Amino acid sequence: MFYDILVYGFIQSAALILMAFGFSLVYGVSRLPNFAHGAIYVFTGFIAWALFNTVGLPYWLSVLLSILASGGIGVLIYYVILRRVRGMEVSEVIATYAIGLVFLEGLRYAGFRGGTYTLPVASDGVSFIFDVPVDHQRVLLMILGFAMVALIWLLTKYTRMGRALKGMAQDERAAMMLGIDSDATAAVAVALGSMLAGVAALIIFPLGSLVVEEGYKVLIYAIAVCVVGGLGSWAGTVIAAFVLGYSQYMTVAYGKPHFQMVVMLLAIIATLIVRPSGFFGKQKQLEERV
Amino acid sequence: MLEARAVMVFYENMLALNNVNITCPDDGVIGVFGANSAGKSTLMYALSGIILDIQHKERMRGGERITLFGEVVHDGEDITKLKAHQRARRGLVLCPERRRLFPESSVAENLSIGGHLATRAEAKETFDFVMDLFPALKKLTRRAAGFLSGGEQQMVAIGRALMAQPKLLLLDEPLLGLAPSIQHTVVESIPHIRNEREISVIVTEQYARPVIPYVDYAYIVENGSTVMEGTREELLGNPDIKAAYFGCG
Numbered sequence: 001m002f003y004d005i006l007v008y009g010f011i012q013s014a015a016l017i018l019m020a021f022g023f024s025l026v027y028g029v030s031r032l033p034n035f036a037h038g039a040i041y042v043f044t045g046f047i048a049w050a051l052f053n054t055v056g057l058p059y060w061l062s063v064l065l066s067i068l069a070s071g072g073i074g075v076l077i078y079y080v081i082l083r084r085v086r087g088m089e090v091s092e093v094i095a096t097y098a099i100g101l102v103f104l105e106g107l108r109y110a111g112f113r114g115g116t117y118t119l120p121v122a123s124d125g126v127s128f129i130f131d132v133p134v135d136h137q138r139v140l141l142m143i144l145g146f147a148m149v150a151l152i153w154l155l156t157k158y159t160r161m162g163r164a165l166k167g168m169a170q171d172e173r174a175a176m177m178l179g180i181d182s183d184a185t186a187a188v189a190v191a192l193g194s195m196l197a198g199v200a201a202l203i204i205f206p207l208g209s210l211v212v213e214e215g216y217k218v219l220i221y222a223i224a225v226c227v228v229g230g231l232g233s234w235a236g237t238v239i240a241a242f243v244l245g246y247s248q249y250m251t252v253a254y255g256k257p258h259f260q261m262v263v264m265l266l267a268i269i270a271t272l273i274v275r276p277s278g279f280f281g282k283q284k285q286l287e288e289r290v
Numbered sequence: 291m292l293e294a295r296a297v298m299v300f301y302e303n304m305l306a307l308n309n310v311n312i313t314c315p316d317d318g319v320i321g322v323f324g325a326n327s328a329g330k331s332t333l334m335y336a337l338s339g340i341i342l343d344i345q346h347k348e349r350m351r352g353g354e355r356i357t358l359f360g361e362v363v364h365d366g367e368d369i370t371k372l373k374a375h376q377r378a379r380r381g382l383v384l385c386p387e388r389r390r391l392f393p394e395s396s397v398a399e400n401l402s403i404g405g406h407l408a409t410r411a412e413a414k415e416t417f418d419f420v421m422d423l424f425p426a427l428k429k430l431t432r433r434a435a436g437f438l439s440g441g442e443q444q445m446v447a448i449g450r451a452l453m454a455q456p457k458l459l460l461l462d463e464p465l466l467g468l469a470p471s472i473q474h475t476v477v478e479s480i481p482h483i484r485n486e487r488e489i490s491v492i493v494t495e496q497y498a499r500p501v502i503p504y505v506d507y508a509y510i511v512e513n514g515s516t517v518m519e520g521t522r523e524e525l526l527g528n529p530d531i532k533a534a535y536f537g538c539g
């Protein structure tokens with residue numbers, strides 16, 4: 001039982017990192033709370049499904065193209081809509097939420113409902129971790145969860161564009177003075193965030209079935225992780241994903257899986273009451289120093 | 291050459307800059323002196339294009355209305371409508387008041403983010419130049435910028451601006467809040483920047499005294515208007531100005 005919780009709690013945490021990291025990245029760089037995040041997650045899943053089943057492409061190509069498509073959707077959303085509302089806090093929320101609704105309810109309207117749509121797993125095998133059986137899709141999930149964080153970290157350290165993201169995240173106006181284009185950089189952030197949502201979807205959906213409602217769930221999970229961790233703080237996002245991932249898995253381990261969502265909502269409410277800036281956000285601290 | 295022609299800036303109905311004309315020739319070091327709230331930073335924002343971002347953000351959040359008049363002309367081209375990052379690409383780089391370093395990034399990373407517009411070779415060469423200009427930074431490259439002293443931060447801020455390969459560097463109150471010994475190190479860098487990099491400089495300060503030896507020409511700003519201008523000698527020779535701005539030395 002202990003090892004069960006250890007291993008599956010870890011898997012749940014990695015899943016939360018995958019779901020939340022894109023949201024955190026977009027907010028950190030552009031200060032846009034992307035309420036369409038969950039919709040992009042679901043939409044990417046359906047793009048891959050359609051490319052594979054309807055168009056008949058090989059699965060690896062469907063995966064690749066659907067992730068690229070999610071990035072393209074991110075850029076498009078930024079330039080067509082978000083750029084015009086960026087800086088108007090209420091409109092940011094309304095606009096991104098509306099975009100999400102269009103995607104999700106559009107899919108539902110087009111007839112994609114119920115549990116009949118599935119994506120294939122990467123491999124059927126099972127491995128044992130501390131004698132706990134774990135299927136290969138979940139092993140992949142763990143690996144990719146951390147690989148994505150590492151990849152983005154390397155990007156911000158070693159590429160020009162990544163450093164621009166990092167500069168923008170800390171002081172947008174100072175970045176502009178150095179020749180960094182705020183709109184282009186924000187668009188890149190939204191594209192990367194959307195692609196991360198896409199990667200998450202393509203790893204997590206094969207564990208169940210493709211359903212539109214997942215979009216709302218993923219959005220709430222992502223928000224919970226980011227609020228608890230401190231919006232825009234990477235370390236906070238990862239730590240919060242672990243705290244919440246293990247808490248969520250406890251509810252499963254003790255036979256009350258329907259409390260998973262309750263855990264997340266309570267975490268959001270408790271954080272907003274006790275410490276609105278999040279438990280691990282360091283931005284605040286540094287701001288006060290300077 | 292950079293010229294401000296009849297520049298006016300209103301914050302709502304408050305006139306922060308009133309019909310300001312300024313010229314900075316290539317290779318020049320220009321001083322802009324004035325008391326607190328005279329409009330120095332507003333002028334720097336107008337020259338660098340940051341004012342357009344301030345105006346845009348205020349409009350988006352439903353804040354104050356900022357109105358701009360006049361022109362900014364760079365090398366014969368009207369750049370009044372160009373955004374800050376586009377002006378930076380033309381070589382107009384602002385090192386802002388209170389430095390605005392990236393606090394969580396190390397000194398080295400602040401400099402490399404500053405090198406956004408530089409080629410790899412330029413970035414490397416400029417990095418070395420900055421380390422020679424401010425040897426105190428050599429030991430601090432891995433330190434988070436948020437934890438440096440004011441003087442160290444100012445050196446990093448100037449270095450970061452240089453990384454952007456400016457042709458004209460705008461320095462807004464670089465000495466603000468620094469101890470006199472550090473002030474000396476910072477102003478001393480101005481002639482090096484001009485002579486070794488062929489960068490012209492516009493520097494603002496509240497107190498002209500530490501900076502005046504390094505400028506060719508200066509403007510005195512009061513309540514948003516230039517009330518006096520002249521070469522260094524002309525200003526030093528004027529007894530009223532001397533008493534008011536140079537701390538009667």
Ligand SMILES: Nc1ncnc2c1ncn2[C@@H]1O[C@H](COP(=O)(O)OP(=O)(O)O)[C@@H](O)[C@H]1O
Nearest residue numbers: 301306324325326327328329330331332333354
């Ligand atoms: N964003 C702003 N909104 C309203 N008034 C401002 C703003 N920025 C500056 N001011 C006012 O404009 C005047 C000039 O300010 P500033 O350019 O910062 O002067 P300085 O840099 O010389 O101290 C001051 O009276 C200041 O209060």
Ligand SMILES: [Mg+2]
Nearest residue numbers: 330331387463
């Ligand atoms: Mg000022």
